[in-house]
Amino acid sequence: MPSDASAALAPGRAPASAARSSSLRRFARRRSTVAFLMTLPLIAVIGGLVAWPASYAIYLATLNRRMTAFIGLENFDILLENETFRGVIWQSCFFAITAVLLKALIGFWLAHMLHHIPSKGQRKWRGMLLVPWVIPPALSTLGWWWMFEPSYSSINWLLNAFGGPSIPWLGEPWWARISVIIVNVWYGAPFFMIMYLAALKSVPDQLYEAAAIDGATGWQGLVHVTLPMMRNIISITVLFSLIVTFANYDIVRVLTNGGPRDLTHVFASYAFQVGVLSGNIPRGAAVSLFMFPLLAVVAFFVLRGVNRRQKEMA
């Protein structure tokens, strides 16, 4: 570094005989080179934590069960022909899309309500509403499991108290699917709420005043001003949440363990079941790889839209 610095201070003073080392120095002094060197640690971390496991997973997915022979795309073929796995694809999409939509809607509704509470009371409510998000999900899911579990179910007890029937929360496929979604929404909505609250606060009041004078009702202001102004935040949170929800593991694992009849499995829990519990690691890897193209396509379109809007507006 010191020789570098002195070279930078006295450019062109390098003796002609050292032409090669001077061009090397010039290369080292280029901004892009410096930038590359400075980001090298980060690139190494990303390489070690993302690129390597990803390529290793792809490699694994092409091996046979005992990991002794290369079998190409056979694992993927077998999976696609498997009734249970096709159910997993369907359930993963249904689970992720429904849960994310509900989280976004409820999160927005909560944010909107919070935004209209005077700032003194707001902190208290915000803190309380964030609680589901800060409890480790494995733990809170256990609590939900208790509330759903047929013999102790407090929810059913409440339903009965109001004259309703008992519901087989975890025993019947559709109710089990709904239960998993309920818990995921309960856990994830506060994240949306906090993001949308920040976004709401960033919309200048004058825009609402201008809209009110232009003749907008509260609802029209929401549709024509608030939502368009929040579109980037909405797309990014939805994308982010979609990725996390698709890859959700703990809630399904604790609440239903994929049951009844493997009908509530999502990619991650099914990959664990196939790869670790049944000991077919290559096929488990193949299961988890199915998420990737799905999410990549969604991410591509969402991020492109975000980019475009950012250039036009902010």
Added chain:
Amino acid sequence: MAQVTLRRIVKEYEGGVQAVKGIDLDIADHEFVVLVGPSGCGKSTTLRMIAGLEEISAGDIAIGGALVNDIPPRDRDIAMVFQNYALYPHMTVYDNMAFGLMLRKFPKAEIDRRVKEAARILDIGMLLDRKPKALSGGQRQRVAMGRAIVRDPKVFLFAEPLSNLDAKLRVQMRTEIKKVHQTVKTTTIYVTHDQVEAMTLADRVVVMNHGVIEQVGPPQELYHNPATKFVAGFIGSPAMNFIPCRLEQSGSALQVQLPGGAALPVPQDRTARYQAHLGRELLFGIRPEHLTEVRPNDHRENMAVLEAVPEVVEPMGMETLAHFWIEGAEICARLDPATPAAPGRKLPLAADMAKMHLIDPKTNKVL
């Protein structure tokens, strides 16, 4: 288009701050009224109450003869131009202007006609497809005005619309606003803290201070006949000079005795008006433009000569400002640039006594 009436309007914010303390104002149809005053005098609050963006604590507001106290902004049929434009960043210029009409369910063709017409008046036809981010400050200001014009509302409200522009553009837009008003003639209420803007734009100027109206009148009226010391000092630039004085008898006429020993004769036609205040300590007010160099063979009527020693001389090009002090009161005189004025050198000044004012220091009223 419509008249606007304010009756004993009061605005009290939480915590008991009275921003507006009961003002009365009648604005005629087609009139261009400017609210002007120093920072914190309550002019923005007044405008926002007329817009319906701020609730009124007491009093009545009527637009076009109809009481609007409890009517939300969207039903008041007003349009407003904000200081920082408040354009919708996600809409094109066209959509920004069309938005109000779209909400009111105007037919597409009519919206298009009005937007194009406003764009023509404001010369922003080539910007219609852009987003506000891609506009300069002056262009944004035009779009904000276009958004108001297309609506063809009963009243235009302007909230310090030019204060974010640079000096040159401000002058240009000022002319533009005046031109637009002469074209569309909509009743306009305009808020500014710039008295030059107020004087040049207004049919009538409303001078506010500490939440009350000091005086309402046409610009020339406020300039020549201010009602209070505040208005006298606020309107005009450089500001009017105030010198403590005593009103004395001199033969059959009155004279103003200044602290330095100088005595200035009061014009005959003011004798009756000031007689009652004989012998009192008052404030003598005279504008810098009525305190000039003594010209050779100058025999103007009611001219009094005052000896001064300027301490600061500021050549401005078309005129020269000379500053001096009489008993702690700073006095400014406007001289012809050819006058040989220098700091520390004696300079006889001609005071045009026909333009003098006397102010009662107890009530701050102009006598």
